[in-house]
Amino acid sequence: MDGAHDMGGVAGFGPVRPEPDEPVFHADWERRAFALTLAMATPGGWNIDMSRFARENRPPADYLAKSYYQIWLAGIERLTEERHLVEADEIAAGKVLHPAQPVAKILKADDVTAVLRRGGPTERAATTPALFAVGDRVRAKDMHPPTHTRLPRYVRGHIGRIEAVRGMHVFPDSNAHGEGENPQWLYTVSFSGAELWADAPDPLLEVTVDAFEPYLERA
């Protein structure tokens, strides 16, 4: 979706403000929101692409007004409400008002280290030959799906070069909507600064994105 989360090249946000000696979390609620989000994926059964879509699919003013962990909180509220694990009236009341739903499994403290260690690899065995090879010229499609996608707006319609072939990976555009992993070839595609930003080209700038095969066409 063409949402406020897709920020590459957007003007007006001002300078980057590094914070000296920044702590990992800035408030206790951030710690809790972070940990709840990681822990709830086990009983909730959602995947990372569903989580990302739950965070980004909201009015731009809302997305931009929220701090990072406020967006995570909004995401976990939506994911749990959609599955009726929690109801909106319960969050408003601050207490349980409805019976718990049965869940297959929860994340136990003893399993956390192993679960984190295992992570969630997204590469899958290749089932088709890759359409493109290193060096090929490709155009990022000018596409605007209302659903989740990982092709940023600032490269759409622009011509780049295949820099690397990364294997077949879970396709977020399908996986975010419960339509299966649908693995696709993943490429690192490089674009020159002059191609992307014709009005203000840096002659020595190159930008790469990781793009799934359905995002690309031969150029």
Add this chain to the structure above:
Amino acid sequence: MTDHDHHHHHDHSDLSETELRVRALETILTEKGYIDPAALDVLIETYESKVGPRNGAQVVARAWTDPAFRARLLSDATPAIGELGYAGRQGEHIVAVENTPELHNMVVCTLCSCYPWPVLGLPPVWYKSAPYRAKAVKDPRGVLRDFGFELPPTTKIRVWDSTAEVRYFVVPMRPDGTDGWSEDRLADLVTRDSMIGTGLPKRPDEVTR
């Protein structure tokens, strides 16, 4: 007001309302049996005190001192990093990119906050913020100026936008004046920002031991 607010002038939201919602959610999820409260503590402790940029600094220091390791790291970073014991969530597919006198690398995630957790820990606020996500792919030299340094105008710059599940990690150039240094001593020079590409390693005269 917490310190957080001072650094986020765009954050107009009422934090006490947020605190209440988080507390409500945690209470409800726990009472319904979806959450093991002890698991939350382990998750927080892991990323607050165990997994952080010191991991990445050890990887860089090894690459600086061991040419065979450097070659493995640059050709297939995930198993090479695994040799030092670092692996897992948000680092399942890591690619290491090396700075040279001709090329400077910088890493961003314009769509959210993708970051190589096993080597760098959780990302800093600025990395997840709108200014960085917006500016890094268009004016990375301006970003470096925001961080207080100027890249030579003849140095090429490559910005890696982490739009899928590949996680990028920069191997900065080894500072001059460090011949014969041990891995541990070198690791003290490797800053988090130098592994994102928004900073440089410290010079030998900036550390005391």
